[in-house]
Amino acid sequence: MGQVAQQAAQVLYQHRLVSTRQLHRLVTPHHTRTEYLRRQLHTLREAGFAGVVGRRTTGQTELLWWLTEKGAQAVEAVGLLQQRPYRMSPEAALGPLQEHTLAVVDTGAAFVEHARRLDHECGPLDWSPEIAHYYRDEARPGEELCLVPDAVLNYVHTEARQRTLLTFFIEVDRTQMTIARLAQKLHAYAAYHAYAPQPPTAKGARGPRRQATMPAWRSRYPVFPRLLMVLTGASEERLARRIADLRSLAASDPVLATTALRAGVTTLNQLRARGPFEQVFTPVLGNAEPVNAWLPGPLASVS
Numbered sequence: 001m002g003q004v005a006q007q008a009a010q011v012l013y014q015h016r017l018v019s020t021r022q023l024h025r026l027v028t029p030h031h032t033r034t035e036y037l038r039r040q041l042h043t044l045r046e047a048g049f050a051g052v053v054g055r056r057t058t059g060q061t062e063l064l065w066w067l068t069e070k071g072a073q074a075v076e077a078v079g080l081l082q083q084r085p086y087r088m089s090p091e092a093a094l095g096p097l098q099e100h101t102l103a104v105v106d107t108g109a110a111f112v113e114h115a116r117r118l119d120h121e122c123g124p125l126d127w128s129p130e131i132a133h134y135y136r137d138e139a140r141p142g143e144e145l146c147l148v149p150d151a152v153l154n155y156v157h158t159e160a161r162q163r164t165l166l167t168f169f170i171e172v173d174r175t176q177m178t179i180a181r182l183a184q185k186l187h188a189y190a191a192y193h194a195y196a197p198q199p200p201t202a203k204g205a206r207g208p209r210r211q212a213t214m215p216a217w218r219s220r221y222p223v224f225p226r227l228l229m230v231l232t233g234a235s236e237e238r239l240a241r242r243i244a245d246l247r248s249l250a251a252s253d254p255v256l257a258t259t260a261l262r263a264g265v266t267t268l269n270q271l272r273a274r275g276p277f278e279q280v281f282t283p284v285l286g287n288a289e290p291v292n293a294w295l296p297g298p299l300a301s302v303s
Contacts, residue, residue, distance in 0.1 A: 001047075004028060005040040009049060011124045012067045013075040015108075016088050017101045019055075020063045025109050026124040029116070041065055049074060053093045064102070066093055081125065099233075103172050104129060104150050106268060107230050111155060114275035120158050127153035127170065135195035135216060137188075139255075147192045152225065157277075167225040168293070172268075174233035179242060182229070183249035186284060189227050190259040192217065226295045227261065228281065232268035239267045243282050250284050261285075262295040 001009070007027045012018055018026075020034060020041065028037045041063075044050035049071030054061040066088035067075065076083050108127045115122035133147040151170040156163055169189065173182060196215045217224055229246075231239045243265050250256050264281030274280050276293035283291060 001043065002040055004037060005044055007124075008037070008041060008065075009044060009067060009071060009075055010081060012050065012065055013072055013081060013084070014125050015101075015105050015129060016086060017064055017066050017093055017098065018105055019102060020065070022102070022105050022109055023065065026112060029113070044071065051088070051090060051093070053090060055098070064093055064098070082128070086130075100150075100172065100174055100176075101129075103174055103230075103232055103268065104170070106232075107170055107172055107271065108151060108153060110268070110272045111153060111276060113272075114277070115155065117275070118158075118277065121156035122154070126155065127151045133192055133217070133220075135192040136197075137191040137195070139191070145188070145191070147188050155276075165222075166293070167221055167223070169225045169227045171227065171229045173229065173231050173242075175231070175238070175242070176233070179245045179249060182242075182246055183253065186227075186246075186250055186261075186263065187253055187255055189263070190253075190255045190261050193224055193259055193261050194255075224260070224262075226293065227263035227284075228276075228293060229263065229265040229284070230268050230271060231265065236267060236269065247282070247284060247288065256285060264291060264293070264295055 004027060008023055011023060011026055020038065023041070024031070024034045024037055028034070031037065041050060041052075044065075045052060049068060050065055051068050052063050052065050055064055056062075069087060072087060075081060108124075111122045111127070112124060114120075129151050130148050131152050133149075135145055135147060136143065137145055149169040150172045153168045153170055155166045155168065157166055158164075171182075171185060193215070195217075196213075199213075215224075231242060234242075246265060263284040265284055266280045266282065270280040279290040279292055281291050281293060281295070282288055283295070
């Protein structure tokens with residue numbers, strides 16, 4: 001397989017379902033046309049590595065690609081990507097999660113495109129969808145809960161000689177959830193931020209339980225990732241109302257009121273048009289003045 005086919009296979013493995021248009025933005029942006037990419041994708045299909053379905057959009061048929069079991073095994077055999085148990089199928093590719101999966105890819109692609117323009121670092125494989133984070137919430141004692149962001153995205157911001165690693169939790173909403181459900185997601189992130197597992201107690205030991213010394217998230221991240229919520233699936237006016245409603249619900253949550261969680265919300269159209277480092281994010285908590293994806297707080301230097 002050619003280099004473009006190999007890169008496309010890796011992107012399909014990582015992100016599960018990707019359109020030709022998205023693959024062009026991610027893999028062959030230096031080509032003005034998509035013919036070469038299409039030939040490489042059909043080579044993958046003829047070899048049994050990739051599957052494809054059509055989706056009708058604005059009067060045209062758009063092709064959506066995924067890796068077959070054979071294709072996934074070929075990517076795993078190379079050993080460059082963290083293995084993922086999920087496998088796509090024709091039924092799943094045409095199922096109810098199709099649009100959401102594509103919207104998450106569009107969100108990641110917006111970061112990749114603006115990183116190229118700004119000479120920063122963020123590539124097609126720098127975000128991972130649906131990584132599980134386990135925690136407990138004082139409001140629900142005895143339960144082990146699981147927080148699953150739509151994506152965890154890594155981005156290296158470069159200015160002069162200063163390189164800064166930014167990690168983001170990404171949540172994409174296509175106006176399918178109620179605002180109350182979105183607010184519950186915010187609460188879950190605040191609970192995960194606060195969660196510190198208690199050290200195990202020796203069998204038969206008595207006395208007060210020892211207190212945890214480190215939050216669970218520190219085993220994964222040097223700094224707690226910023227939470228970026230990206231809204232789409234409706235007019236900008238309706239999305240603006242949803243942002244205002246989300247802020248109102250967040251302000252009434254006592255857990256959010258005391259958390260150090262840094263969260264911002266924007267629309268996919270604004271993110272794509274202006275990029276993450278313009279003032280396109282409305283803080284979920286506090287002042288509503290738009291900010292960029294930095295959001296206040298300490299950062300981890302990578303060089």
